Amino acid sequence: VVLLGVGFDTTAPGVAIAVAEAQRRGIRGFSVLCAHKLLMPALHALLAAPDVAIDGLLAPGHVSTIIGSDAYRPLVERFALPTVVAGFEPVDIMRAVLALVRQIEAGQAQVGNEYPRSVRPEGNPRAVEAMYRVFEPCDAEWRGMGVIPGGGLQLRPQYRDFDALARYGIEVRPGRDDPRCRCGEVLRGVLRPERCGAFAKACTPAHPLGPCMVSSEGACAAIYKYRPLD
Secondary structure, eight states, X not given: OEEEEOSSTTTHHHHHHHHHHHHHHTOOSXXXXXXXXXXXXXXXXXXXXXXXXXXXXXXXXXXXHHHOGGGGHHHHHHHOOOEEEEXXXXXXXXXXXXXXXXXXXXXXXXXXXXXXXXOOTTOOHHHXXXXXXXXXXXXXXXXXXXXXXXXEEEEOGGGGGGBHHHHHTOOOOOOOOOTTOOHHHHHHTSSOGGGSTTBTTTBBTTBOSSHHHHSTTSHHHHHHHHSOOO
């Protein structure tokens, strides 16, 4: 059994517990193909770009449930960026947008939490401990953003026997971004998706060229779905 370890800080603790339990039980027919990513290194890399044009950050509720709202304080202090943790119901998102607008109008840059029913300032310490007991940060390639130092997770040496790549001799070749995709600019806030020449032409949810259209949560996919009909 090869478990695909995908997702952010949200899903990594569950995979880590599975690996630790497999080692404890001596289960040899189990391994993990680890492709986990870490949110905070990616946000720091994104906001450090010289042409970034982001006015505020809606912090994701699922990741924040694990890492906690306090995890964003170094980011806010470094970049003076208003940040509010948001849930997923329409009212959650609207409350978070309103909180961001109020911060911007007041000239403030703080960490707000509009998802308190799931997110605590300290997050879930037991989940974080489980994640870092099994995994350690590593450099990782992000589609549209290149290689981000510390942007991914890999199994620690004492758990490498459960690494599917090593066990089965699999080599993962570096990915190549489609030159028509301008997702990096969309992520930095300097380009609206519909201004990309490939948008809704060569690039659609059925045939995406980049990560902003691959994910149903991506900016390009959202605008493609909800834009007014021509």
